Amino acid sequence: MKHRSLVVLSIVALLATVVFSASLIAGQQRSAQPAAQPAAQPRPAAATPARPATQTAAKPYVVPKTVDGQPDLQGYWGNGTYTPLERPQNVTKEFYTEEEYKTVLKTRASGEDEQTTPGTTADVHYDFTQFALDTSQSPIPLNLRTSLIIDPPNGRLPARVGAQAGAGGGRGAGPGGGGGRGAGGGAAAAPAGGGRGAAPGGGGGANNQYDSIQNMPIGSRCIIMGGSGPPLMDAGYNSVYQIVQGKDQVMIVTEMIHDVRIIPIGDRPLPPEQLKQWIGMSRGHYEGNTLVVETTNFNGRRPFQGAGQNLRITERFTRVADDKIDYTFTATDETTWVSPWTASVPLTKEKGPIFEFACHETNYGPANILAGARATEKAAADAARK
């Protein structure tokens, strides 16, 4: 992580434009390098729900406790993954074999090498592996599941409310679903929402997204990026978190845009309905060794898989090994889905520390893009006058 982060630091100046990769990434390339180490050599993981429950662990894991006697979740964690939110249509089983999984990893990792077209500007700007922007730069937890969704059992989103019977469950989200790389945006002339795993769920910009900054995707504007949650989802790259537990508070720091969520623990009245936030408002409690967090009060401006203000997220954090937290979330919104659904997104230990990601402060990309759009319009107008 340290190495990766230093690499990331070294490109902080680039990040503004890198954020924009969203607008280009959908059809984007990169040189065909071999998959990075972690993908090629998945680390062994403890026996957890991420693996078929056929093996029984020799010894039950003793969860460490904080000084306050709570299950200790503290440290640096990552959730980068190549496992898609929804089970691919051509896959019918819940788990891959390890052999199959390795093949899937390799395919996906090498796919990251081919996201831009060789010889294009995008190809020069967005060399993901070189700039540590590919998922495989971080440790990827071994996850034999064929989808992050574990309920419904078919591994796919439940049907949308009001959708025709048999229409299937929602759109096919990319890996990470909730925002992906750069959180939305389409290629130059394309409609918004073309980014990997982005679409409306990532807060894509409006059509005419180069008319003004307000039309651009929220990730490109450094307002919030995918991954910060809730729920915590692979952000495409740099999906790194720090958990700190104080007295009656749990803080989750997302490295991307130094996003902080502080979860009060214990009985509290529900937050006032009028107070809405991008990240909602969270309440936490412990159930045995599990931290349970309920979040409501979303402002709906960053719809999650199509759900807005009525979304409720219940997260469960259970440390199952020194280097692993089982993390599941259940998304409920009776106005969006016919039933709640649950996904499992394991967190794996990262090396700290995490660094300040000052995104907005050096976000030169939007100014250059808007200026480019104005120049293009002027050139077209000049040409039309001739």
Place this chain on the structure above:
Amino acid sequence: MRNRLVGLVVLTAVLATALSAQAPATYRAPRTKDGKPDLNGIWQAINTANWNIEAHSPEPGPMFQLGAAYAVPGGFGIVEGGPIPYKPEALAKRQENYKNRLTQDPEIKCYLPGVPRAMYQPFPFQIVQSPKHIMMSFEFAGALRTIYMADQTPAPADSWMGWSNGKWEGETLVIDTTGFNGMPWFDKAGNYASDTLHIVERITPRSAETLNYEATIEDPAVFTRSWKISFPLYRRIEKNLQLTEFRCVEYSEEIIYGHLRKPGTGPAPTR
């Protein structure tokens, strides 16, 4: 006898001085489970330092359209012992900053506020304290400081909020911060430092609901000597209070990008 009396008087005076110097430390804060003063909670400064850390008279705000609502209240300042010891050329830059404050103050653009400004902006911040890390989460711009109580290293890179290593000296949390990038200002009046800024803060509980905050500021590129600021921090005691999001980037966008808006779309640029 006379000598002994004098000696007693001197001894008493010395003792009294020693005791009075320690007087603020007579308050003993509640402890965390690992025995350290418990700083957990939501805190906020109540002063006018974010307008100007030096003593200042009331004055109109930079935009007459905002009338009395955003005019500047006067204040005693938080700088100890007179004006900030700027080098002459640095003072000139401060005056330049002041002139251009409406467009150049990083706060107006929702940039990370830096240290010490984050500590006295008119927004609450929350301390989440663990044995290894003391986290300070600021409502303004979602700024974050990590005070490393363990795993301490020199600053690995420059940043807006600096790199902070901390230690306990009795009741006092002492924080040593370097690794600044020289971008933040100290206030709306244009006081500033460079990337050689070095700040040592001392945070000492003085009652269940107040902390003493003081900071020694040195920056050989900007100041002729080190100098100090001090002010109290007050606990926000409202029941069930939480920090709320102040994701201010979008509030600053028209200032930063409005001149690049496609003509005829949306609101007129504000500058």
